Amino acid sequence: MKTILCYGDSLTWGYDAASLGRHALEDRWPSVLKAALGDDDIEVIAEGLNGRTTAFDDHLAGADRNGAKVLPTILTSHAPLDLIIVMLGANDMKPWIHGNPVAAKQGVQRLIDIVRGHDYPFDWAAPQILIVAPPAVSRTDNAEFKEMFAGGDEASKRLAPQYSALADEAGCGFFDAGTVAETTPIDGVHLDAENTRNIGDALAPLVRVMLEL
Numbered sequence: 787m788k789t790i791l792c793y794g795d796s797l798t799w800g801y802d803a804a805s806l807g808r809h810a811l812e813d814r815w816p817s818v819l820k821a822a823l824g825d826d827d828i829e830v831i832a833e834g835l836n837g838r839t840t841a842f843d844d845h846l847a848g849a850d851r852n853g854a855k856v857l858p859t860i861l862t863s864h865a866p867l868d869l870i871i872v873m874l875g876a877n878d879m880k881p882w883i884h885g886n887p888v889a890a891k892q893g894v895q896r897l898i899d900i901v902r903g904h905d906y907p908f909d910w911a912a913p914q915i916l917i918v919a920p921p922a923v924s925r926t927d928n929a930e931f932k933e934m935f936a937g938g939d940e941a942s943k944r945l946a947p948q949y950s951a952l953a954d955e956a957g958c959g960f961f962d963a964g965t966v967a968e969t970t971p972i973d974g975v976h977l978d979a980e981n982t983r984n985i986g987d988a989l990a991p992l993v994r995v996m997l998e999l
Contacts, residue, residue, distance in 0.1 A: 788825075788868045789831065790870075790993065791861075792815075792819070792830065792871045793833050793872050793874070794873040795835060795838040795920075796834065796835075797982070797985075798832060799834030800834065803976040804978065809979050814986075815983065815989070817830070818982070823994065837849075838852075839878050840897060841853055853893070854900060857901070862906070865908075866913075869914045869997060870915055871989065873920055874894065879937075880934060880938070886941065888948060890948065898915055898958065915959065916959035916989075917952065919949040919950070920963055921963050922968075923939045924969045935975060949962075950962070959992060966984040966987075966988040967982070967984045
């Protein structure tokens with residue numbers, strides 16, 4: 787049995803900007819990844835939270851959106867893990883969070899440190915880490931999201947090179963989701979069903995290599 791944890795935000799949760807709801811389970815990228823791997827002995831856990839950041843506080847919701855604060859509990863509750871896929875950073879582009887790709891990279895570095903330094907039960911080993919840069923924020927006519935992510939379109943384009951360099955330095959896997967998916971013009975941030983499926987399909991070959999499947 788191999789267990790994969792998909793750790794992310796609304797892109798992992800499956801937010802659908804068109805319906806203001808949630809994509810069908812089979813369209814969310816963790817589900818698509820599971821199907822593409824085609825192995826009943828692989829468990830893919832979707833751990834997505836709307837608004838989650840890499841490692842920064844955002845008190846505008848009833849849940850803790852700081853990805854670094856809640857990660858230790860999640861690692862313990864789902865252990866043992868073979869791979870954690872981290873796709874975070876889009877919400878870091880909000881100007882009141884920081885809006886800076888270098889800060890997002892440092893947030894992901896903090897997550898790497900947590901994964902590798904965590905006290906796992908039963909002396910289980912830390913999982914491998916695959917860092918995924920989210921698709922860049924795009925321009926939109928949605929007035930609220932335009933202000934919410936002001937400047938985020940240009941800043942988010944710099945996430946992929948920052949994350950790629952970090953992955954090389956830290957010995958993690960890396961994938962740029964922007965090579966296979968783009969955000970919807972409805973709000974400039976989220977994914978339609980086709981684009982979230984694209985991410986799940988594209989990750990499957992890399993996951994097979996990392997887990998030697």
